[in-house]
Amino acid sequence: MSSDNIFRSRSQGVPSEGVKDQYADGKAARVWKKYIGDSNQRTKNYREFLSGLLKKHGCEKVLDAACGTGIDSMMLIDEGFKVVSVDASDKMLKHALKARWEKRKDPKYDEWVIEEASWETLPKDIGTFLPGAQFDAVICLGNSFAHLLDEYEDQRTQKMCLRNFATVLKPGGLLFIDHRNHDAMINSGATPGHSIYYNCKYPVDIKTSVLVVRGKPEIITLDYCIDATEDGLITEKSEFRLCYYPHRLHSFIRMLDEAFDNRAKHSIYADFKPLEQVDNPAYYIHVMQKALD
Numbered sequence: 001m002s003s004d005n006i007f008r009s010r011s012q013g014v015p016s017e018g019v020k021d022q023y024a025d026g027k028a029a030r031v032w033k034k035y036i037g038d039s040n041q042r043t044k045n046y047r048e049f050l051s052g053l054l055k056k057h058g059c060e061k062v063l064d065a066a067c068g069t070g071i072d073s074m075m076l077i078d079e080g081f082k083v084v085s086v087d088a089s090d091k092m093l094k095h096a097l098k099a100r101w102e103k104r105k106d107p108k109y110d111e112w113v114i115e116e117a118s119w120e121t122l123p124k125d126i127g128t129f130l131p132g133a134q135f136d137a138v139i140c141l142g143n144s145f146a147h148l149l150d151e152y153e154d155q156r157t158q159k160m161c162l163r164n165f166a167t168v169l170k171p172g173g174l175l176f177i178d179h180r181n182h183d184a185m186i187n188s189g190a191t192p193g194h195s196i197y198y199n200c201k202y203p204v205d206i207k208t209s210v211l212v213v214r215g216k217p218e219i220i221t222l223d224y225c226i227d228a229t230e231d232g233l234i235t236e237k238s239e240f241r242l243c244y245y246p247h248r249l250h251s252f253i254r255m256l257d258e259a260f261d262n263r264a265k266h267s268i269y270a271d272f273k274p275l276e277q278v279d280n281p282a283y284y285i286h287v288m289q290k291a292l293d
């Protein structure tokens with residue numbers, strides 16, 4: 001793959017202004033369900049980690065701030081939580097809305113709210129359909145937050161979005177937010193094909209490219225190739241590209257703490273285990289507990 005192919009100035013479907021929807025061309029959205037696998041078999045470690053911590057803290061009302069096709073939201077509804085799901089991509093939301101329709105006979109799903117909203121304008125967007133709503137927990141998982149690139153080179157949009165997550169949390173509420181181990185990816189130039197979140201049964205190849213600007217890694221581009229031809233429903237391998245801001249662990253910790261005015265309790269997990277138990281994790285998961293007053 002040539003470098004010209006990797007660093008196109010603008011990919012198809014990405015607007016020049018407003019929220020950038022990397023899923024706008026529908027390619028990733030179409031194959032996403034195959035990539036994440038069966039939602040009923042959400043990886044046991046993930047289900048137990050998330051639902052265990054939410055229950056331990058008495059959380060009931062959860063905002064899934066990057067719901068995508070709705071997989072995390074459905075897992076939480078099945079675990080008895082009340083879920084509001086938002087996402088900026090209508091191509092992804094289409095699949096979540098379809099999933100809710102398919103569950104319409106299950107009373108647990110009667111109160112599932114699905115709406116379009118973006119992190120940049122989260123409190124305002126939520127105010128249009130649930131005025132004044134605050135949540136016991138907000139989740140932004142599956143390496144979603146790293147989709148937000150740094151167009152001003154000072155991370156101001158990322159900082160604003162983290163503050164927006166804090167705003168829609170009740171005092172004492174929890175934010176769950178993750179990123180891949182970009183430190184390791186930058187050093188090795190590779191991304192693990194298997195995700196701790198998903199149960200993809202098809203071979204997944206991920207090509208990793210790192211764009212370094214003035215000595216600083218600015219964008220990681222992952223070219224996914226999923227070979228789901230064996231089930232006969234599709235004849236070609238599915239390919240899609242996603243770009244990420246390569247959050248490094250230590251700077252992300254600082255940015256998160258500042259978004260909560262350095263008053264939140266900040267716990268960090270590695271692949272859902274205590275940090276010290278995993279040497280070279282694929283993901284870091286941060287849990288912020290907003291201060292009580």
Ligand SMILES: C[S@@+](CC[C@H](N)C(=O)[O-])C[C@H]1O[C@@H](n2cnc3c(N)ncnc32)[C@H](O)[C@@H]1O
Pocket residue numbers: 019020021022023036065066067068069070071072086087088089092117118119120141142143144147148197
């Ligand atoms: C990697 S997908 C993960 C979806 C889901 N959590 C999962 O694990 O399958 C990332 C999601 O973040 C959403 N997203 C990216 N930027 C966003 C923004 N600024 N506001 C709201 N959603 C955004 C994308 O549209 C996409 O659905």
